[in-house]
Amino acid sequence: MLSSLLLKEWLKLKRYFIAALLLNIGICLKIFFDIRQQIYSEHSEMVWYQAIHIQTVLYQDIRYLPLITGLVLAAAQFVPEMMGRRLRLSLHLPGSREVMLFFSLFSGFLLFLMICGLDAVLIYLTLKMYFPVEVAVSSLPTMLPWILAGLLAYFGGVTVLLEMNWSRRIFLSLVFAVLISMLFSGSGYGWFIPALPWLILLAPLALLSVFESGRRFQERGV
């Protein structure tokens, strides 16, 4: 049963995963070439001053990429399930709704993490090539709020897609939009570090909204 569920999710996701992966790699390459060009075409002291003293994040281009990736993966997985309410096919399978939903989310989450993990590694390697290792290491806490925003976008996208009631959909969209916008409200290196452990601990709570929408789907919004 588990392998069947994962197969189904992979069949839905694979094209979008590959497209998202290529887009993410492309943006990371662009960041690499941009930094390299800056280093070679400008005074390296200027680049150092920008990066270290005025805290210009040189990989800003990647800022909204996890958000887009999360939304794309959510849509790839759950738009086909909601067309004609096909999710009923899965809900009739001999397994619990929660387990079925959990493995659907697990599949999307895993692919999302792979893409974001690759982004983090590529950005780290790019920075390490031209800056001290401390600057490279700081990219991870700097990117984490963006990755968390992508994760919230993924869970929020799934929640909204599963929800059958339009007024609830709008309300849930607003709630997730506010939460996500908080994660983009600051700038600079590691600006969210003090709150990060709490946010990481609280992020799984978003799963509750997915399971609740799943329950409401099965009961058709009752």
Next chain:
Amino acid sequence: MNAIEVHNLRHQYSERVIYEDLNFSIPEGSICGLLGKNGQGKTTLVNILMGFLKPVAGKCLVLGEDSHDLPPATRTRIGLLHEGHLAYEFMTISQTEKFYSGCYPNWEREVFFNLVEKMGLPHNHKVANMSCGQRSQVVLGVIMAQNPDLLILDDYSMGLDAGYRRLFLDVLHDFSALGGKTIFVTSHIVQDLEQLVDTMIFIDQGKIMQTGLDDFMTSFHKYVFLNKSELSLGKDDIITGFEQRGEQVSLYSFADTQQVVQHLTTLGVQTKDLRKVDMTLEDGFIGLMGKY
């Protein structure tokens, strides 16, 4: 034992009441057709029976379990066909087989491919690129390969031509011949059900009438007579349904010929050449439910 039991079911959408105190049961091993005009709540009932809709009140038992909380082991025993032959359109034939075979421990691979290979399509053919009839074969293959004890088919005939409908009926006949299998089916092609069901449930404006097919076909009658004037006959204790095409009047009733003639005479209706004629199930359906 009953495969399906419905007790005091009530459901409504906003102010519109679909059922009020609905009660019926379907014994194991029977083939029951649910008949009703469009919008009478056939699909709603299937959705309630399969736990996809929570009724406002009442209880439904499917294979002895509460329909709203069917345990996985019970769902394994139920083959479900959704209206419109729902299938995963992003899968190919072989992916569909691989997916479902991993979900059902008693999956019968040969049964699936025997049905699907009748279409002559390659196994890498995508469900999304199939016609409605071809998709119905894949769905039928999926359901039959599960070897369920109870089949619930919601309008299996939707979008199917005569050939695919006949194929469906053949498979259902073979399935019921295995013994101990229960089929609960809705269809808008009433004459197909005449060849299949042994029990029928007519549903109309939230009320139901459950009857055996043979009982219905012997106790319900179609009468025809000629009348030049445009008649306007309402339903009453004798007249269940009535239609007029030119001079030809068709009248439906559970009463015998003598009672019908007497009743029409009392109403002042001329009944030239009144006689009882053979009735198909579709005639019976129209006579009982009306056209609109």
